[in-house]
Amino acid sequence: MSDAPRSAELFARAQRVIPGGVNSPVRAFRAVGGTPRFMVSGQGPYLTDADGHTYVDLVASWGPMIHGHAHPQIVAAVQQAATSGLSFGTPTIGEIELAEELIGKLATAAQAHGTTSPLEEVRLVNSGTEATMSAVRLAKGVTGRRKIVKFAGCYHGHVDALLASAGSGVITFATPDTPGVTSAQAAETIVVPYNDLAAVEAAFAADGPDIAAVITEAAAGNMGAIAPKPGFNAGLREITERHGALLIMDEVMTGFRVSAAGWYGLDPVAADLFTFGKVMSGGLPAAAFGGRREIMASLSPAGPVYQAGTLSGNPVAVAAGLASLRLATPEVYVTLDATARRIGALATQALAEAGVAHRVQYAGNLFSVFFTDQDVTDFAGAQAAETFRYGPFFHAMLNAGVYLPPSAFEAWFVGAAHDDRALEIIAAALPAAARAAAAAARPGAA
Ligand SMILES: Cc1ncc(COP(=O)(O)O)c(C=O)c1O
Numbered sequence: 001m002s003d004a005p006r007s008a009e010l011f012a013r014a015q016r017v018i019p020g021g022v023n024s025p026v027r028a029f030r031a032v033g034g035t036p037r038f039m040v041s042g043q044g045p046y047l048t049d050a051d052g053h054t055y056v057d058l059v060a061s062w063g064p065m066i067h068g069h070a071h072p073q074i075v076a077a078v079q080q081a082a083t084s085g086l087s088f089g090t091p092t093i094g095e096i097e098l099a100e101e102l103i104g105k106l107a108t109a110a111q112a113h114g115t116t117s118p119l120e121e122v123r124l125v126n127s128g129t130e131a132t133m134s135a136v137r138l139a140k141g142v143t144g145r146r147k148i149v150k151f152a153g154c155y156h157g158h159v160d161a162l163l164a165s166a167g168s169g170v171i172t173f174a175t176p177d178t179p180g181v182t183s184a185q186a187a188e189t190i191v192v193p194y195n196d197l198a199a200v201e202a203a204f205a206a207d208g209p210d211i212a213a214v215i216t217e218a219a220a221g222n223m224g225a226i227a228p229k230p231g232f233n234a235g236l237r238e239i240t241e242r243h244g245a246l247l248i249m250d251e252v253m254t255g256f257r258v259s260a261a262g263w264y265g266l267d268p269v270a271a272d273l274f275t276f277g278k279v280m281s282g283g284l285p286a287a288a289f290g291g292r293r294e295i296m297a298s299l300s301p302a303g304p305v306y307q308a309g310t311l312s313g314n315p316v317a318v319a320a321g322l323a324s325l326r327l328a329t330p331e332v333y334v335t336l337d338a339t340a341r342r343i344g345a346l347a348t349q350a351l352a353e354a355g356v357a358h359r360v361q362y363a364g365n366l367f368s369v370f371f372t373d374q375d376v377t378d379f380a381g382a383q384a385a386e387t388f389r390y391g392p393f394f395h396a397m398l399n400a401g402v403y404l405p406p407s408a409f410e411a412w413f414v415g416a417a418h419d420d421r422a423l424e425i426i427a428a429a430l431p432a433a434a435r436a437a438a439a440a441a442r443p444g445a446a
């Protein structure tokens, strides 16, 4: 399966008209080598590429495909919506229903935890990047302050102020100080280590009156999967509240994936603002940010903080999101969690048998493999792992029909459609991949 002539041909053609041949850097295979596979279809847990190879998909469009690809009810909802018109640039009923669905899911979780929901209003946007960008602007507008605290290795989309020490493609391609972000923008971002409340306290001790917000991934998934230490998110809540700053919980990856109410359903920390993305729209371009009414009331046209979007609340994306969220029964989450654990256990078994030091880490049902004998709790730990083993591991899996993220710094994702057959393919692929990881040569070694 290493032979992918049609993908190679398409990649050469793409590189003539698209920078690097891809429309998002993480899709390129630069960190693992080789030719990115051009996919032509997806069905359930499988992807099929332009050469006709089929793969068990452990990327799931970077999170959203919780029901697998081309779920018939979601496809039908999209077809139905498209038939009624693709975009109106006016309010629609579906937007209210989607907002109510998101708010209702957090309200149900809050009630189960004996508390009230911090999500009273949401504004729909088109991408996770737009959601975090808008949440940051709103936080600055509401507090009248200019600085943001973020965590090294967390990724919040390609927002200028949030690219500092970011995870995902930024770490994969080692571009921490991307040109185009001005020093003035960079100076407004304070970066501290993930899972380190003392560092957050120190940031507030130094800059407290200037800090508008702390933004965190609800659980980190963009430097591999790293769960917050128990009490970390709650600690952020306490510190921000004490200093009059807002807490922005980025649930673009975890929202409606790790539970019906996202990470909030597992650890109900009442952030001031939440951001949601790809999962809430079933894989179509829609996202959202929201929070308490008194904060959201500052948003235009209700308030002075401007935010807008011609295609925001697009009816087709909204229909996909509604269909996907309504299909997400408690059983779906039980299946996602169990499947992630089964695959993680298979990886552990194969890597242990091959003698490869590793940690399989989970953040809810996000998971990933770190080639290290230490638990990884932050960016420094993720960078210290033996990432040179990932490329050979990745290609062995790919050749055996399993599509992993083409970077050691990304989470792996499953869908409820990953059945026993898909897991058998993964189980069959892992021993050779583990041996390839074991045999990988450290760069620079003789
Ligand atoms: C936690 C998190 N926030 C924000 C984003 C940005 O979302 P998008 O790629 O839709 O702009 C991502 C990744 O995509 C993410 O993982």
Ligand SMILES: N[C@H](C=O)CCC(=O)O
Pocket (backbone or CB within 6 Å): 024, 025, 026, 027, 062, 155, 168, 169, 222, 253, 410
């Ligand atoms: N890690 C990113 C999102 O979660 C990967 C998606 C992308 O940037 O294309």
